[in-house]
Amino acid sequence: MSARQESQGSGGDAAGAFDSRWAPLPAHARTASDPDVLPAGFRAAGAAAGLKASGKTDVGLLVCDSEQATSAARFTRSGTAAAPVLLTRERCSLGALRAVVVNSGNANAATGAQGYQEAARMQGAAAAAAGVGEDRVAVCSTGVIGVPLDGSVVVKGLAALRGELRRDGAGDFQQAILTTDLFEKRAALDVELPSGVVRLTAQCKGAGMIQPSFATMLCFVQTDAAMSAQTADLLLGVTVKRSFDRISVDGQLSTNDTAILMASGASGVLVEPESEDEERFGEALDALLRHLALLIVRDGEGSVRVGRVVVRGGHGPNVERAARAVANSPLVKCALNGGDPNWGRIVQAVGMALADTAPLPVDVAIEGVQVCVAGQVVPYDESDLARRVAREEVELVVGLPGDGFETEVLFSDLGHEYVRINAEYKT
Amino acid sequence: MSARQESQGSGGDAAGAFDSRWAPLPAHARTASDPDVLPAGFRAAGAAAGLKASGKTDVGLLVCDSEQATSAARFTRSGTAAAPVLLTRERCSLGALRAVVVNSGNANAATGAQGYQEAARMQGAAAAAAGVGEDRVAVCSTGVIGVPLDGSVVVKGLAALRGELRRDGAGDFQQAILTTDLFEKRAALDVELPSGVVRLTAQCKGAGMIQPSFATMLCFVQTDAAMSAQTADLLLGVTVKRSFDRISVDGQLSTNDTAILMASGASGVLVEPESEDEERFGEALDALLRHLALLIVRDGEGSVRVGRVVVRGGHGPNVERAARAVANSPLVKCALNGGDPNWGRIVQAVGMALADTAPLPVDVAIEGVQVCVAGQVVPYDESDLARRVAREEVELVVGLPGDGFETEVLFSDLGHEYVRINAEYKT
Numbered sequence: 083m084s085a086r087q088e089s090q091g092s093g094g095d096a097a098g099a100f101d102s103r104w105a106p107l108p109a110h111a112r113t114a115s116d117p118d119v120l121p122a123g124f125r126a127a128g129a130a131a132g133l134k135a136s137g138k139t140d141v142g143l144l145v146c147d148s149e150q151a152t153s154a155a156r157f158t159r160s161g162t163a164a165a166p167v168l169l170t171r172e173r174c175s176l177g178a179l180r181a182v183v184v185n186s187g188n189a190n191a192a193t194g195a196q197g198y199q200e201a202a203r204m205q206g207a208a209a210a211a212a213g214v215g216e217d218r219v220a221v222c223s224t225g226v227i228g229v230p231l232d233g234s235v236v237v238k239g240l241a242a243l244r245g246e247l248r249r250d251g252a253g254d255f256q257q258a259i260l261t262t263d264l265f266e267k268r269a270a271l272d273v274e275l276p277s278g279v280v281r282l283t284a285q286c287k288g289a290g291m292i293q294p295s296f297a298t299m300l301c302f303v304q305t306d307a308a309m310s311a312q313t314a315d316l317l318l319g320v321t322v323k324r325s326f327d328r329i330s331v332d333g334q335l336s337t338n339d340t341a342i343l344m345a346s347g348a349s350g351v352l353v354e355p356e357s358e359d360e361e362r363f364g365e366a367l368d369a370l371l372r373h374l375a376l377l378i379v380r381d382g383e384g385s386v387r388v389g390r391v392v393v394r395g396g397h398g399p400n401v402e403r404a405a406r407a408v409a410n411s412p413l414v415k416c417a418l419n420g421g422d423p424n425w426g427r428i429v430q431a432v433g434m435a436l437a438d439t440a441p442l443p444v445d446v447a448i449e450g451v452q453v454c455v456a457g458q459v460v461p462y463d464e465s466d467l468a469r470r471v472a473r474e475e476v477e478l479v480v481g482l483p484g485d486g487f488e489t490e491v492l493f494s495d496l497g498h499e500y501v502r503i504n505a506e507y508k509t
Numbered sequence: 510m511s512a513r514q515e516s517q518g519s520g521g522d523a524a525g526a527f528d529s530r531w532a533p534l535p536a537h538a539r540t541a542s543d544p545d546v547l548p549a550g551f552r553a554a555g556a557a558a559g560l561k562a563s564g565k566t567d568v569g570l571l572v573c574d575s576e577q578a579t580s581a582a583r584f585t586r587s588g589t590a591a592a593p594v595l596l597t598r599e600r601c602s603l604g605a606l607r608a609v610v611v612n613s614g615n616a617n618a619a620t621g622a623q624g625y626q627e628a629a630r631m632q633g634a635a636a637a638a639a640g641v642g643e644d645r646v647a648v649c650s651t652g653v654i655g656v657p658l659d660g661s662v663v664v665k666g667l668a669a670l671r672g673e674l675r676r677d678g679a680g681d682f683q684q685a686i687l688t689t690d691l692f693e694k695r696a697a698l699d700v701e702l703p704s705g706v707v708r709l710t711a712q713c714k715g716a717g718m719i720q721p722s723f724a725t726m727l728c729f730v731q732t733d734a735a736m737s738a739q740t741a742d743l744l745l746g747v748t749v750k751r752s753f754d755r756i757s758v759d760g761q762l763s764t765n766d767t768a769i770l771m772a773s774g775a776s777g778v779l780v781e782p783e784s785e786d787e788e789r790f791g792e793a794l795d796a797l798l799r800h801l802a803l804l805i806v807r808d809g810e811g812s813v814r815v816g817r818v819v820v821r822g823g824h825g826p827n828v829e830r831a832a833r834a835v836a837n838s839p840l841v842k843c844a845l846n847g848g849d850p851n852w853g854r855i856v857q858a859v860g861m862a863l864a865d866t867a868p869l870p871v872d873v874a875i876e877g878v879q880v881c882v883a884g885q886v887v888p889y890d891e892s893d894l895a896r897r898v899a900r901e902e903v904e905l906v907v908g909l910p911g912d913g914f915e916t917e918v919l920f921s922d923l924g925h926e927y928v929r930i931n932a933e934y935k936t
Contacts, residue, residue, distance in 0.1 A: 332840065416927070440594075441595060
């Protein structure tokens with residue numbers, strides 16, 4: 083089956099969002115005309131506390147004013163998870179979060195017991211600012227690893243932004259979570275459910291150190307729909323698996339990945355388990371998270387082209403291994419960057435992932451052009467292929483023996499800008 | 510234990526070879542004054558047959574004139590191993606090889622049944638040129654993957670070089686195996702064994718697509734010592750594991766990796782199993798292959814600095830996983846390129862490799878400067894560390910919980926030159 087036979091999204095947004103065939107917006111959702119406005123029941127703000135040398139916004143607070151708020155969260159699986167991740171996992175009521183405090187400019191990772199105490203200070207100060215219990219406040223950090231975080235700087239920032247919390251604060255909150263991101267990653271949707279219209283917003287960050295596992299770098303999702311914590315957990319779990327778990331910038335699992343969904347219920351629209359409301363809400367959330375995941379890949383610390391590798395075959399773990407190997411190959415990524423149809427590197431990456439299986443009959447198609455069948459090059463139009471791989475999105479389809487399993491990974495290229503950013507990040 | 514407590518080699522070669530503390534030359538071996546001269550019993554040559562668009566040398570032939578020659582070989586584990594690898598593994602007497610035919614400019618990989626036939630043509634023509642049976646001729650290719658190889662071009666090249674085979678042909682043979690290599694990778698040693706002096710020479714290639722598994726890209730080793738095929742196999746196996754298996758340029762296992770050791774016996778010095786001769790010969794071979802492996806990493810398609818990560822701990826597979834994760838992290842590699850002491854990325858890579866173990870008490874030292882103990886940053890002199898990571902070789906030592914296991918990986922950095930080479934390789 084060729085790449086061209088894949089279903090292609092309509093895009094459907096004149097403003098340029100949701101413009102990828104890989105993350106189409108469903109018909110019952112539309113991008114909001116006022117993207118800074120959070121769902122009813124939420125307020126947010128950001129402040130420049132001084133953690134970033136640039137003087138930019140680096141502390142954010144998101145608050146849900148509803149006592150009935152429900153939530154769900156996913157975290158990095160890193161063995162060296164940052165202090166705020168450990169603290170939030172251990173001390174929070176993850177199904178009933180009412181606030182998120184976040185800082186950028188310092189990851190508070192590899193900071194040990196002292197870092198844990200600083201995360202606790204952030205939690206305490208945010209609880210006071212939000213007027214909620216400490217166990218209802220998630221703590222997130224992003225930035226450089228291995229530098230002690232001075233929690234008092236964050237506390238000072240929280241004092242400054244306390245009076246600034248507003249429903250149209252999504253943009254300010256977004257600014258507070260960015261690091262090497264070259265552009266904002268957020269969206270606001272109005273979603274038509276059978277029981278009524280709800281708003282769904284999200285702010286996300288991530289550009290490098292990206293191959294999330296059960297979460298992304300940082301992603302915060304808000305809705306004024308009402309749902310149980312179990313429903314929130316189910317919906318977040320399923321959609322994170324289809325979005326942030328399927329992307330890679332550099333194959334690097336972060337120490338700080340966190341995704342949090344919060345539902346205020348302020349719309350009065352209840353999303354019941356196994357209802358059509360749940361299905362529709364899930365479709366919109368799926369589109370939203372795939373869209374944001376794709377924005378992370380597009381940013382990709384200097385990425386100029388985005389790839390999608392689809393692998394099909396009869397053995398699930400092999401399909402997954404092959405897809406990750408192609409998406410994370412610096413050779414495939416450099417070829418994508420250069421618009422170079424060097425598909426032999428796809429075959430090489432698959433062969434590496436599936437060692438001791440030679441001769442492996444691999445099929446490869448690029449943007450619908452079949453170049454390799456059963457491990458052997460076939461004739462194709464080189465200039466046609468060269469034109470296709472010069473586009474902004476390039477789809478690679480790999481066939482392994484057998485049927486029944488299929489997976490995808492969305493990935494960024496590897497270019498000079500990635501090297502420039504990452505050879506000079508700390509110093 | 511800090512990096513500075515590691516044993517450091519003397520270097521010991523005024524000509525600049527064997528100048529790394531990580532691959533010292535043993536006292537009983539010295540670099541030969543006539544490096545082009547192969548051990549007694551060997552002849553080699555190279556020719557420009559027209560596979561390389563540049564018109565450079567691209568076909569090589571190495572012949573052992575002794576009927577008692579013994580040999581050993583190691584190959585890539587890639588599931589998409591190239592046709593010459595499949596052919597050599599299937600059709601050759603690997604313990605009694607007497608010739609190697611090699612081409613560069615085309616990997617003859619992803620070329621299927623037709624590629625296998627072209628490899629067989631190369632083998633037949635080389636057997637005729639060398640005057641040996643086809644099963645005594647190993648076939649190797651390196652270059653672009655997925656382009657049909659025209660074996661008749663190689664046959665034409667073999668006809669041209671047939672009369673050029675000479676004992677001082679090591680340099681010409683070396684030229685025939687290079688691709689993106691920025692410099693030659695070969696060495697000639699005279700080794701003093703208790704039973705007499707033997708010569709040991711090797712020619713190697715490799716710059717990108719490097720994370721060998723049981724072999725390197727291409728490495729050919731010759732000696733005039735006499736040894737059984739079993740001894741050759743044992744010695745090659747042990748020394749490949751300590752050299753080419755411990756390096757990574759970009760974490761990419763090649764389709765064509767092949768290492769071949771051939772012994773002519775022409776010196777009359779017999780290396781018996783479990784003798785002091787065997788031990789001394791093994792030490793020299795070990796130094797030679799580590800030296801060549803390090804040259805591959807130093808080349809590393811534009812590498813400016815070389816790293817060595819040493820990981821110690823109580824669980825062997827975790828030690829190996831952590832070392833590979835650090836060596837293959839594009840973030841660690843970019844920091845190495847920039848001379849940036851961003852050690853948080855080392856902690857992050859270890860945490861990724863050892864998922865679901867948080868909080869993991871990791872120790873990190875860089876060039877003897879301890880920066881992290883039990884997962885927590887400790888005070889250190891930043892300007893001193895910055896000076897140390899600006900050197901050409903940078904050693905990272907990671908401590909995991911427990912004792913008993915230690916491994917190393919030598920790795921290149923990731924800089925603009927890698928991107929330039931690999932975004933533009935094929936087109």
